Amino acid sequence: MEVDGQRPVGRKRVTISDIALLAGCSKATVSKAVNHQPGISAEARARILRIAELSGWRPSARAVALAGKSRTVGLVLDRSPDLLAADPYHAELVSGIESVLARHGYWLLLRIGTHAGAEQEAATYRELAQSGRVDGVLLAETSVDDHRFSLVRELGLPAVVVSRPWSPVDLPWEGPQHPGAGMDEAVRHLVERGRDRIAYVCGPPSRSYVVYRTRTLLQAVADAGASMVGIRQTDASAEQGHAATRALLEQPRPPAAILYDNDQMAFAGCRAIQAAGLRVPEDVAVVGHDDLSVSRWFSPPLTTVAQDVFGLGVRCATRLLRLLGETVEEPAPFADPVLVVRDSAG
């Protein structure tokens, strides 16, 4: 059956009307057929689907969006490009999200924030919602009392929070029950090896995860009978991790072990320790966080807290699609962060 033929230059695109014409029925019937809706006979459905297939017709996502849902979800990452590049967290998260979206015919609309402040960020979400570009959004990297929580409610924008927010919020979230898990395990690991003076180089204190980890860490140190000799706040960059480490080493009571909020700060910390004439792990033990793929190749191979970020993305996307009315199979159960023991912590 030659339906379309050579598609000469300037040929207009095939529309639902063409299919209706070919099938000898109405647009409404074609619509019902391709959307698997009731109110149409099995024979008609089969015939229409075959014709649609043969003619290579695909519904215009634009028209579908105007009449109904856009099948698009948004993700706004408001980090500076170099932090984004340094930290594979978001790449993995996006991969996990995408693996679910792709399976259900959804698409991801991504915005790398200009990092121009909360006003600008809010404007981005407004634009996303009010222009109807997306059906819902994922809120990543939340901070304590995140202004986006009230914003998405005001906008009526379906949203799922990535990782547990610090204070209870009227939005669904996905992530480990205990976002600080792995920190206590790390502390026990260190104390068992005689490291009783512990320091922590953390990320921005406004971040929910920093608060969770700090709380878990302090509790674990107290439980183990060790003592905290320093907590340094950074912007999560390697540079500030390096500086924080130097400061810790110059203290009157320097740490015997340092935990970092991500692996790249741990790398930089190791350099600072070595530059001070000390050895890792003999003089100072080092524990990272995230388990970058390069961490096992570092010298010494990095002991670090690993979490399943890909799986986190999968769960968040699943939750959002369900919120949007899709039926999505239950994803694999979720693992709490866990300590990966290598050489850098003895």
Place this chain on the structure above:
Amino acid sequence: MEVDGQRPVGRKRVTISDIALLAGCSKATVSKAVNHQPGISAEARARILRIAELSGWRPSARAVALAGKSRTVGLVLDRSPDLLAADPYHAELVSGIESVLARHGYWLLLRIGTHAGAEQEAATYRELAQSGRVDGVLLAETSVDDHRFSLVRELGLPAVVVSRPWSPVDLPWEGPQHPGAGMDEAVRHLVERGRDRIAYVCGPPSRSYVVYRTRTLLQAVADAGASMVGIRQTDASAEQGHAATRALLEQPRPPAAILYDNDQMAFAGCRAIQAAGLRVPEDVAVVGHDDLSVSRWFSPPLTTVAQDVFGLGVRCATRLLRLLGETVEEPAPFADPVLVVRDSAG
């Protein structure tokens, strides 16, 4: 002026008709006003814009898309999630692209490929084009004789190739004139330090960049009077970089210097070298590629070839927007890849 008020639950969204009603004009006039088109008096324009502003109206992206352009561009990355996470290349590329798109009211539709073969990838592009989700696409990570080149032409999909394709193709591209640049510089650096037995651990030989670099490398080695003692092909993963390095060291004529196609393979290679009882750089010099942000913190700090990937994204996005009829300011001039000298190569 109270236009919208408290926006009670269930309030329908503000549309162009509401604005027309408020302004006492027609939808057509409102449209002309907000799109800065001629055929409307300055007073009317100002009044309409003020009313639109006050009522918080934003044109529906869905309706705009149906009637015209979607102001969305697509990027399909067909890599496995762990490679994506390990390699910050794409995060930086996307950041660069986004920085341009955001400034011009465009959005990025991202698909992380399922890595399910060329058929599947082609289907993704077809869907993107035929459903009208995007106005154009960026083609990253091209291979020699990439099947997407003919595909986008067949689909009539505006496209820009990221980095120079290997063979001339009837599509615009952006990137350094000499994609292999930096490799010759690295070779000279090594030979000047007496390393005359050189090996190369490269990525998949189908990739354009691998072909460019290989050619440049071979030429540079010949010019410098050194000799190639091995070229090992990998999938660009650290694991295969590690294995390739071991194989090189076990050769009858082991290399005095190894160049890697990315930094994570260089890291893994260093571990393999040390595991063989050799030192970096005393026994074997190592040169990476890409200059990951962690590379300067590695032990020893990695000598590597750096390129401006963010700038590459900027240029490609600019080129695409221009192709789509936007007027975009000329981006900063483009730098060829350059060698960053640290400690790992003597």
Place this chain on the structure above:
DNA sequence: TAGGGTATCGAAACCGGTTTCGCCCGCCGA
């Protein structure tokens, strides 16, 4: 004063689907 040109504006068609609602017809039971 008549005629021609120009600037401003609006009615209506259009983009390509979805959805509502009513019609028609065949089948069934009374």
Place this chain on the structure above:
DNA sequence: TCGGCGGGCGAAACCGGTTTCGATACCCTA
């Protein structure tokens, strides 16, 4: 035989913009 019921289908409204094209009004010149 007749009335009721329900499945299958289509006409038309609708989503919210853009664009075309004709109407009107105004100004200037001959």
